[in-house]
Amino acid sequence: MRNSQKEKELYNGTNIIMKPHLFDSISSLLRALGLPEILPPVDGFVWYDRAKFHSGFCADLPEEEADFMFVSQVHATASAFTYVFKDVAWKMKPSWHIVATGDHSLPTELERFMGKRAGAKVSELKSSHVLFISHPKEAADVIEAATKGAAVK
Numbered sequence: 001m002r003n004s005q006k007e008k009e010l011y012n013g014t015n016i017i018m019k020p021h022l023f024d025s026i027s028s029l030l031r032a033l034g035l036p037e038i039l040p041p042v043d044g045f046v047w048y049d050r051a052k053f054h055s056g057f058c059a060d061l062p063e064e065e066a067d068f069m070f071v072s073q074v075h076a077t078a079s080a081f082t083y084v085f086k087d088v089a090w091k092m093k094p095s096w097h098i099v100a101t102g103d104h105s106l107p108t109e110l111e112r113f114m115g116k117r118a119g120a121k122v123s124e125l126k127s128s129h130v131l132f133i134s135h136p137k138e139a140a141d142v143i144e145a146a147t148k149g150a151a152v153k
Contacts, residue, residue: 026081029110041078056104060127060134069130090118096146097122098131098139105129121149 040046048057054066061069089095097115101108101124115122125131125138132139 025084029113030107044078045075046078046081047073047075056129058128058130058134059104060102061130090120094146094150095120096142096149098142099124100127100129100131102126103129103131121145 048070050070053070054061054063058066058069095115095118097111097118097120099108099111099115099122100106103111106129112122123142125135127135
Protein backbone atom coordinates (compact mmCIF):
# COMPACT_ATOMS: atom_id res chain seq x y z
CA MET A 1 0.00 0.00 0.00
CA ARG A 2 1.30 3.45 -0.84
CA ASN A 3 1.66 5.87 2.05
CA SER A 4 1.20 9.16 0.24
CA GLN A 5 0.07 12.22 2.18
CA LYS A 6 -3.22 12.14 0.25
CA GLU A 7 -3.79 8.52 1.28
CA LYS A 8 -3.02 9.28 4.93
CA GLU A 9 -5.48 12.19 4.85
CA LEU A 10 -8.08 10.00 3.17
CA TYR A 11 -7.89 7.34 5.85
CA ASN A 12 -7.72 9.56 8.89
CA GLY A 13 -10.69 11.60 7.70
CA THR A 14 -9.01 14.99 7.36
CA ASN A 15 -9.45 15.21 3.62
CA ILE A 16 -12.59 16.87 2.31
CA ILE A 17 -13.31 13.77 0.24
CA MET A 18 -14.52 12.01 3.39
CA LYS A 19 -17.49 14.37 3.64
CA PRO A 20 -20.32 12.22 2.32
CA HIS A 21 -21.77 13.01 -1.07
CA LEU A 22 -19.75 16.20 -1.57
CA PHE A 23 -18.20 14.87 -4.77
CA ASP A 24 -20.39 12.88 -7.10
CA SER A 25 -18.41 12.15 -10.26
CA ILE A 26 -15.27 10.14 -10.99
CA SER A 27 -13.48 13.28 -12.23
CA SER A 28 -14.30 15.23 -9.07
CA LEU A 29 -13.10 12.36 -6.87
CA LEU A 30 -9.82 12.22 -8.79
CA ARG A 31 -9.39 15.99 -8.45
CA ALA A 32 -10.11 15.84 -4.71
CA LEU A 33 -7.28 13.34 -4.29
CA GLY A 34 -4.96 15.55 -6.32
CA LEU A 35 -4.62 12.83 -8.94
CA PRO A 36 -4.47 13.36 -12.67
CA GLU A 37 -7.76 13.24 -14.49
CA ILE A 38 -8.65 11.13 -17.47
CA LEU A 39 -6.88 12.09 -20.71
CA PRO A 40 -8.54 14.91 -22.62
CA PRO A 41 -11.42 13.60 -24.75
CA VAL A 42 -11.31 13.55 -28.52
CA ASP A 43 -14.68 13.93 -30.26
CA GLY A 44 -16.37 13.29 -26.90
CA PHE A 45 -14.63 9.97 -26.19
CA VAL A 46 -11.70 8.86 -24.03
CA TRP A 47 -9.38 5.88 -24.37
CA TYR A 48 -5.99 4.62 -23.39
CA ASP A 49 -2.83 5.41 -25.25
CA ARG A 50 -1.94 2.10 -26.93
CA ALA A 51 1.58 2.15 -25.42
CA LYS A 52 0.10 2.31 -21.90
CA PHE A 53 -2.93 0.07 -22.36
CA HIS A 54 -1.46 -3.27 -21.28
CA SER A 55 0.46 -1.98 -18.26
CA GLY A 56 -2.22 0.49 -17.20
CA PHE A 57 -5.44 -1.40 -17.82
CA CYS A 58 -4.86 -5.15 -17.91
CA ALA A 59 -1.31 -5.93 -16.81
CA ASP A 60 -2.26 -9.33 -15.40
CA LEU A 61 -3.46 -10.60 -18.78
CA PRO A 62 -1.27 -12.00 -21.57
CA GLU A 63 -0.02 -9.40 -24.05
CA GLU A 64 -1.95 -10.99 -26.93
CA GLU A 65 -5.22 -10.66 -25.01
CA ALA A 66 -4.40 -7.05 -24.13
CA ASP A 67 -3.71 -6.30 -27.80
CA PHE A 68 -7.08 -7.77 -28.78
CA MET A 69 -8.84 -5.81 -26.05
CA PHE A 70 -7.22 -2.58 -27.23
CA VAL A 71 -8.26 -2.94 -30.87
CA SER A 72 -11.76 -4.18 -30.04
CA GLN A 73 -12.62 -1.76 -27.24
CA VAL A 74 -15.64 0.48 -27.38
CA HIS A 75 -14.40 3.90 -26.40
CA ALA A 76 -15.95 5.43 -23.30
CA THR A 77 -17.86 8.64 -23.59
CA ALA A 78 -16.20 11.45 -21.65
CA SER A 79 -19.49 12.24 -19.92
CA ALA A 80 -19.23 8.93 -18.01
CA PHE A 81 -16.50 10.57 -15.91
CA THR A 82 -18.32 13.84 -15.29
CA TYR A 83 -21.90 12.63 -14.84
CA VAL A 84 -23.23 13.64 -11.42
CA PHE A 85 -25.19 10.83 -9.83
CA LYS A 86 -28.22 11.80 -7.76
CA ASP A 87 -30.04 8.69 -6.55
CA VAL A 88 -27.55 5.90 -6.03
CA ALA A 89 -28.58 2.41 -4.95
CA TRP A 90 -25.77 2.03 -2.40
CA LYS A 91 -27.49 4.59 -0.17
CA MET A 92 -30.48 2.26 0.24
CA LYS A 93 -29.33 -1.27 -0.55
CA PRO A 94 -26.59 -3.61 0.62
CA SER A 95 -23.43 -3.37 -1.49
CA TRP A 96 -20.33 -5.42 -2.23
CA HIS A 97 -17.12 -3.96 -3.59
CA ILE A 98 -13.86 -5.46 -4.84
CA VAL A 99 -10.74 -3.29 -4.67
CA ALA A 100 -8.28 -4.18 -7.40
CA THR A 101 -4.98 -3.42 -5.65
CA GLY A 102 -2.97 -3.66 -8.87
CA ASP A 103 -5.26 -1.31 -10.79
CA HIS A 104 -3.41 1.47 -12.60
CA SER A 105 -6.59 2.92 -14.10
CA LEU A 106 -8.33 3.81 -10.86
CA PRO A 107 -6.25 4.63 -7.79
CA THR A 108 -6.45 1.99 -5.06
CA GLU A 109 -7.18 4.65 -2.44
CA LEU A 110 -10.14 5.86 -4.51
CA GLU A 111 -11.45 2.31 -4.87
CA ARG A 112 -11.18 1.81 -1.11
CA PHE A 113 -12.89 5.13 -0.42
CA MET A 114 -15.80 4.31 -2.73
CA GLY A 115 -16.33 0.93 -1.05
CA LYS A 116 -16.14 2.44 2.42
CA ARG A 117 -18.44 5.34 1.55
CA ALA A 118 -21.01 2.90 0.19
CA GLY A 119 -20.89 0.89 3.41
CA ALA A 120 -20.07 -2.09 1.21
CA LYS A 121 -18.66 -5.44 2.16
CA VAL A 122 -15.20 -4.79 0.74
CA SER A 123 -12.72 -7.38 -0.42
CA GLU A 124 -9.35 -6.81 -2.04
CA LEU A 125 -7.74 -8.69 -4.88
CA LYS A 126 -4.28 -8.20 -6.37
CA SER A 127 -5.47 -7.52 -9.88
CA SER A 128 -5.61 -5.05 -12.72
CA HIS A 129 -8.69 -3.01 -13.65
CA VAL A 130 -10.23 -6.03 -15.38
CA LEU A 131 -10.33 -8.37 -12.39
CA PHE A 132 -13.48 -10.02 -13.70
CA ILE A 133 -11.42 -11.28 -16.66
CA SER A 134 -8.14 -12.07 -14.92
CA HIS A 135 -9.75 -13.50 -11.76
CA PRO A 136 -13.21 -14.71 -12.84
CA LYS A 137 -13.68 -17.22 -10.02
CA GLU A 138 -12.90 -14.69 -7.29
CA ALA A 139 -15.18 -12.11 -8.92
CA ALA A 140 -17.94 -14.70 -9.27
CA ASP A 141 -17.54 -15.66 -5.60
CA VAL A 142 -18.20 -12.05 -4.56
CA ILE A 143 -21.19 -11.83 -6.90
CA GLU A 144 -22.58 -15.07 -5.48
CA ALA A 145 -22.10 -13.81 -1.91
CA ALA A 146 -23.87 -10.59 -2.88
CA THR A 147 -26.86 -12.42 -4.33
CA LYS A 148 -27.18 -14.50 -1.18
CA GLY A 149 -26.62 -11.51 1.11
CA ALA A 150 -29.09 -9.28 -0.68
CA ALA A 151 -31.83 -11.90 -1.05
CA VAL A 152 -35.19 -10.94 0.38
CA LYS A 153 -35.91 -13.05 3.42
